[in-house]
Amino acid sequence: MRYSREHKAETHARIVKNASVRLREHGAHGVGVADLMKDAGLTHGGFYAHFDSREALVVEAFAYAMDRSTERWRKKAEQTPPDKRFASIVESYLTPLHRDDPGHGCAIPALAAEIARESPKTRKAFAAKLEEMIEMLADQIPDVPRKTARKQAIASLAGMMGAMVLARVAGTGEFSGEILTAGREAVLDRVSASKPGGKKARKGVPKQAPTA
Amino acid sequence: MRYSREHKAETHARIVKNASVRLREHGAHGVGVADLMKDAGLTHGGFYAHFDSREALVVEAFAYAMDRSTERWRKKAEQTPPDKRFASIVESYLTPLHRDDPGHGCAIPALAAEIARESPKTRKAFAAKLEEMIEMLADQIPDVPRKTARKQAIASLAGMMGAMVLARVAGTGEFSGEILTAGREAVLDRVSASKPGGKKARKGVPKQAPTA
DNA sequence: TGTACATCAGTGAACGCGCGTTCACTGATGTAC
DNA sequence: TGTACATCAGTGAACGCGCGTTCACTGATGTAC
Numbered sequence: 127m128r129y130s131r132e133h134k135a136e137t138h139a140r141i142v143k144n145a146s147v148r149l150r151e152h153g154a155h156g157v158g159v160a161d162l163m164k165d166a167g168l169t170h171g172g173f174y175a176h177f178d179s180r181e182a183l184v185v186e187a188f189a190y191a192m193d194r195s196t197e198r199w200r201k202k203a204e205q206t207p208p209d210k211r212f213a214s215i216v217e218s219y220l221t222p223l224h225r226d227d228p229g230h231g232c233a234i235p236a237l238a239a240e241i242a243r244e245s246p247k248t249r250k251a252f253a254a255k256l257e258e259m260i261e262m263l264a265d266q267i268p269d270v271p272r273k274t275a276r277k278q279a280i281a282s283l284a285g286m287m288g289a290m291v292l293a294r295v296a297g298t299g300e301f302s303g304e305i306l307t308a309g310r311e312a313v314l315d316r317v318s319a320s321k322p323g324g325k326k327a328r329k330g331v332p333k334q335a336p337t338a
Numbered sequence: 339m340r341y342s343r344e345h346k347a348e349t350h351a352r353i354v355k356n357a358s359v360r361l362r363e364h365g366a367h368g369v370g371v372a373d374l375m376k377d378a379g380l381t382h383g384g385f386y387a388h389f390d391s392r393e394a395l396v397v398e399a400f401a402y403a404m405d406r407s408t409e410r411w412r413k414k415a416e417q418t419p420p421d422k423r424f425a426s427i428v429e430s431y432l433t434p435l436h437r438d439d440p441g442h443g444c445a446i447p448a449l450a451a452e453i454a455r456e457s458p459k460t461r462k463a464f465a466a467k468l469e470e471m472i473e474m475l476a477d478q479i480p481d482v483p484r485k486t487a488r489k490q491a492i493a494s495l496a497g498m499m500g501a502m503v504l505a506r507v508a509g510t511g512e513f514s515g516e517i518l519t520a521g522r523e524a525v526l527d528r529v530s531a532s533k534p535g536g537k538k539a540r541k542g543v544p545k546q547a548p549t550a
Numbered sequence: 551t552g553t554a555c556a557t558c559a560g561t562g563a564a565c566g567c568g569c570g571t572t573c574a575c576t577g578a579t580g581t582a583c
Numbered sequence: 584t585g586t587a588c589a590t591c592a593g594t595g596a597a598c599g600c601g602c603g604t605t606c607a608c609t610g611a612t613g614t615a616c
Binding site: 242 | 367368446447448451454455461464469489490492493494495496497499503506507508509517521523524527528531
Binding site for chain 2: 558560561562563
């Protein structure tokens with residue numbers, strides 16, 4: 127072979143990693159094969175030595191992005207006291223930083239709507255990663271039955287990714303910030319309220335009379 | 339002119355209306371100009387007598403879809419007692435029927451993520467329609483200060499459209515239904531809990547020990 | 551009222567372009583002897 | 584250890600195709616006289 131034993135695997139991984147950023151930035155159909163290969167320092171002709179089709183790369187790149195998110199949050203949780211794990215994930219998710227850097231952020235707000243329209247195979251691959259992420263999130267909600275934790279994880283993820291999509295549509299101004307704040311408070315409030323002793327109002331998120 | 343006075347306006351409206359369905363079904367880039375004109379019973383060459391560009395049609399079709407949703411919900415609310423208006427919207431939104439017919443459903447889960455990546459002009463046009471929809475939703479949340487209602491409307495819409503996107507990614511099976519249910523319960527629960535006398539658990543949505 | 555002309559929504563061929571994919575070729579390296 | 588050959592990741596030209604857009608043309612109708 128032209129290159130050393132692990133060279134191909136490294137190149138493959140580099141293509142996938144770079145593609146996962148570009149696809150989150152520009153959408154599942156927003157970047158061409160030639161550009162994706164250029165990102166990895168290659169020419170487009172060699173693409174099919176690594177992937178059966180463009181769609182196959184899309185699937186791998188999504189899986190990579192989802193795995194990275196799930197793993198990052200799991201590690202973040204490990205370094206946080208159990209009762210603050212979930213809140214720390216939500217708070218780092220619904221930020222202007224995340225909103226303004228989709229390429230390095232969660233793949234769900236960036237790509238899920240498009241994926242839902244792809245082939246069943248692609249869609250199912252994404253759904254499996256979604257399921258993993260939900261389970262990981264449920265692990266971070268202590269002191270409630272597992273079924274409740276899972277429901278909370280699903281609803282929270284929906285609220286988080288939904289707020290992120292809306293915030294990106296709204297741009298970077300006041301309206302966009304308002305969406306991030308409303309989403310963050312609602313998710314944190316709901317989950318803390320579901321705990322046995324957690325019905326007291328959270329800081330800045332009174333249930334009846336807002337101070338702000 | 340070849341056609342009677344109002345003929346052009348009618349044709350224009352027909353193109354926009356049909357396009358709003360096709361674009362929600364297949365995405366903002368998922369249908370070509372030729373197909374969109376064919377839907378209206380025309381050939382592609384005449385397109386530019388009606389629109390400056392394909393993107394101009396996309397903007398009009400989105401505005402049309404958003405206006406229809408906002409108006410439909412407003413009317414639905416008028417025929418419902420004030421304290422049940424919001425719940426009736428949420429319940430009709432997070433259904434398998436809506437999930438399985440994106441072409442006639444809410445434009446936000448279908449298209450918002452793509453719109454966020456379009457030109458500032460297109461994005462802002464969508465953001466303005468989003469703002470209108472949020473205001474309409476806030477109108478349906480009684481008995482709380484306006485600021486609270488608006489926050490609830492934003493967070494609820496994020497949860498609703500997010501759950502719809504996730505449910506569509508999950509397909510039509512059990513997992514997908516679980517997402518719709520979790521989203522519905524979370525949104526209804528959160529809003530009813532924000533009311534002065536509304537802290538009691540909702541039917542089937544116990545806060546600590548689920549029955550199902 | 552009747553007639554000639556101007557209008558312009560709609561037609562269908564054509565344009566240029568970018569895309570995903572294919573393919574003959576290259577050449578540095580691993581392997582066989 | 585040294586040499587000839589086989590391998591195959593990567594190159595770059597080419598392919599076919601569909602897309603958004605342009606354009607010369609059509610012909611039924613509104614309008615001017």
